[in-house]
Amino acid sequence: MARILMIVSAADHVRLTDGTDHPTGFWAEEVAESHRVLAAAGHRVEIATPAGRRPTVDPVSLDERGGVDPAEGAKFAKYLKGLDLSAPLKLSDVSPDPYDAVYLPGGHGPMTDLVDDADLGALLNDADARGKTIAALCHGLAALLSARGEDGSFTFAGRTMTSFSDEEERQGGLGDKSLFFVETRLREQGAIVTPAAAWSSDVVVDGNLVTGQNPQSSVATAERVVELLKAA
Numbered sequence: 001m002a003r004i005l006m007i008v009s010a011a012d013h014v015r016l017t018d019g020t021d022h023p024t025g026f027w028a029e030e031v032a033e034s035h036r037v038l039a040a041a042g043h044r045v046e047i048a049t050p051a052g053r054r055p056t057v058d059p060v061s062l063d064e065r066g067g068v069d070p071a072e073g074a075k076f077a078k079y080l081k082g083l084d085l086s087a088p089l090k091l092s093d094v095s096p097d098p099y100d101a102v103y104l105p106g107g108h109g110p111m112t113d114l115v116d117d118a119d120l121g122a123l124l125n126d127a128d129a130r131g132k133t134i135a136a137l138c139h140g141l142a143a144l145l146s147a148r149g150e151d152g153s154f155t156f157a158g159r160t161m162t163s164f165s166d167e168e169e170r171q172g173g174l175g176d177k178s179l180f181f182v183e184t185r186l187r188e189q190g191a192i193v194t195p196a197a198a199w200s201s202d203v204v205v206d207g208n209l210v211t212g213q214n215p216q217s218s219v220a221t222a223e224r225v226v227e228l229l230k231a232a
Contacts, residue, residue: 004100011024024108026107029218049091056109057107062076102127104143114140116145153204169183184192205228
């Protein structure tokens with residue numbers, strides 16, 4: 001059995017380019033389905049957030065507003081209730097030592113409170129240096145941007161990955177009001193970003209780094225993590 005640290009955004013809104021605040025949080029499917037696959041494989045999944053705050057599920061990720069079938073949304077909500085997210089670990093108190101993998105689900109929340117979190121950056125740098133599995137899904141890729149070298153360079157520059165694409169952000173995300181476009185920002189920082197067709201399941205593995213493009217990639221991303229842990 002491996003121990004996996006799932007780091008979830010605790011943000012409940014994102015500031016748009018027009019200065020307004022848009023309600024957000026984590027995306028239900030990405031946490032629920034990823035956790036389900038990892039736990040079903042026999043792994044222990046522990047959840048941490050910035051300051052140990054209770055994370056907020058993005059309400060549109062549970063119904064038609066987010067393109068989610070109501071029955072599926074109800075399934076995700078039921079699973080999340082069973083996780084008891086009321087008292088997550090405090091990210092700044094977490095040592096990477098006991099964990100075999102780090103998992104970063106999305107929702108727009110990570111663009112607000114994880115993108116420049118110094119504690120997360122240090123943890124990711126440590127995990128990557130040791131070759132531990134690091135997985136990021138959808139907007140969770142924004143959290144990778146917290147990882148910087150001493151010279152300020154992006155730790156994952158030169159690595160191949162997918163992410164929630166600019167096309168998807170314009171089609172079904174926040175559009176041009178988005179704080180930034182994850183695909184573009186990663187590329188600007190030196191990553192090799194290769195998203196597939198919009199809304200298709202896509203997972204890219206580059207060494208110990210596993211990235212999934214969107215909510216449709218949740219199960220496949222978690223399954224690749226399971227495969228890497230089995231091979232380790």
